[in-house]
Amino acid sequence: TVVDGVRVFSLEAQEGTSEIVPGVSTPTWGFNGDVLGPTLRATRGERVAVEVTNSIDEPTTVHWHGMHLPPDMDGGPHQMVEPGDTWRPTWQIDQPAATLWYHPHPHGRTEEHVYRGLAGMFLLDDDRASGLPDDYGVDDVPVIVQDKRLDDDGRLVLDSDGNEVGLLGSTIVTNGVAGAVHEVTTELVRLRLLNGSTARVYDFAFEDDRPFTHVGTDGGLLPTPYETDHVRLSPGERAEIVVSLAPGSETMLVSRAPDLGGVVAPFAVGANDEFPVLRLSAAPELAAAAPVPVAFEPLADDTVDADDAAVTRRFAIQDRSINGRTMDMDRIDETVRVGDTEIWEVTNLDLFPHNWHVHDVQFQVLDVEGDPPGPELGGRKDTVYLEPRRTYRLAMRFEDFADPDTPYMAHCHLLLHEDQGLMAQFVVT
Ligand code: C2O
Ligand code: CU
Structure with missing residues (x-):
């Protein structure tokens, strides 16, 4: 619904029972239902407001994965919603059309909350005519x-x-x-x-x-x-x-x-x-359908100019640590200057899988161990798989939303690793 020009959504995290295997009844958690949540959808330029109500019996949060938004609206571990409470984030959609999603992010409990069924898609549109099939649920x-x-x-x-x-x-x-x-x-x-x-x-x-x-x-x-x-x-x-x-x-x-x-x-x-x-x-x-377009009209946001980079940071991932440290809710690991383009060099030092997700921004993968990335890593990314013993160079720009007091997160999205401390906090000032 749209109220005074603001698109309003409500999400209620709740416990339920669903047949994820047909014929078998399984206790699950969902938003506004027994498992998963509704697909939210908004258009670039719109202001959205979400009422997030927690009706499960432990604290949780809802994070808007891939969304460019102020840190206090991000739904990370600093925006906990206590049982019975409602949290009301609001922000303006300011990024290209994309397939984003939302899920809980309570520190130490994210794996279980997502696994039990709390997750949904958040689709963004823009006014560019993509020519792609766009009849939701049909094609x-x-x-x-x-x-x-x-x-x-x-x-x-x-x-x-x-x-x-x-x-x-x-x-x-x-x-x-x-x-x-x-x-x-x-x-x-x-x-x-x-x-x-x-x-x-x-x-x-x-x-x-x-x-x-x-x-x-x-x-x-x-x-x-x-x-x-x-x-x-x-x-x-x-x-x-x-x-x-x-x-x-x-x-x-x-x-x-x-x-x-x-x-x-x-x-x-x-x-x-x-x-x-x-x-x-x-x-x-x-x-009949129109052919798949061979190119899309490029947007200014599509690429980040790495030549503009003011700062290079290194993130060495080993076991559950980043640069030798595990997550501390009371420690700011990195301070970024608003407006800066930065290069983040992320290395998986282990011989098992990790990946890397950065809140607030979409990054461009510049190279993987010095080689240009494959086409699947082209375009705007917020999460990238880290093959063992390789360094991924990522370029990103922190356009706005300076707030010295509220951090964003960067972490491994293998959620057990995240829960066990493979997460860092950064502020934009
Ligand atoms: Cu999809 Cu910090 O998470
Ligand atoms: Cu990991």
Whole structure:
């Protein structure tokens, strides 16, 4: 609803019961329902206001992952909402069209809150005509992919069994249900893929290896879409893809064994795992679609000029630490000057997976261990997988929202790692 020109949403975190496996009743948490949450949607330039009510019986928060906004509206661990309370953030949408998402961020408890089902998509639009399929739920489809483990009574088990990366479940749940199907009615379908898992890395493809067009990354459309047959996403990352189906045909979106890049004990961290994700089943007659655009009108925000960088910072990740330190809610790790472009050099010193997420900004991946990134890392990103023993150079600009008192977070989005302290706080002043 729009009240006095402000788009107003309400989200209530609540406990419920859902059939994530059909026929089995599982206690889950959701926003405004039993599991996951509604898709929120707003347009560049609009002001939004959200009423976030906590009806579960422990403190939580809601963080707007990928959103450019003031730090006190960010929903990180400093904006806790106590049980029974309502938090009312408001901000103006000031970034290109993109597939963002929202999820809890209570320090030390994020993995469990997301795993129980608290997550949803937050789609942004702008006034650029993309030419992409855009009929929500018909040919423009959110695909939230998570993995779960259920015990014999159908209860969610959150036990990582000492696994270095956290829990890897063997039940794949797409948009809150195992065995998900989408009925296709148009020649082209746009899938907005979100890795909403706490630890698992997916390599999305189709069972018949059909090619598709990768059109968007975390923070918006790729300036130049490209054709591929797979895309790897680590927890928190998104990809928008467009795939075509013949009338009356079927295919399956799957996850193939992901190349995790030189990890030790790859079997233990999911490098061999393959899953069906979403069955696509096409009607006997399909509505015609316009061809996928070969380029999108570039926006000023699409790239960050690394030549403008005033500061280079290094983040060396090892075990649960960044530069030898673990998260301290009372310590500011980095102070950034408002208006500056910076280069962040992030290295995974371990032989197991990590990734890296920065709040407030979208960054550009300049290079990976000195080499130009692949096309899947082009465009605006807020989360990037860190292959072992490699350095990722990221360029980002901290345009506004100076606030010396309220930090933003930067962390590994393998949520067990984040909970165990692989997180840093930075302020923009
Ligand atoms: Cu999606 Cu700091 O998180
Ligand atoms: Cu990590």
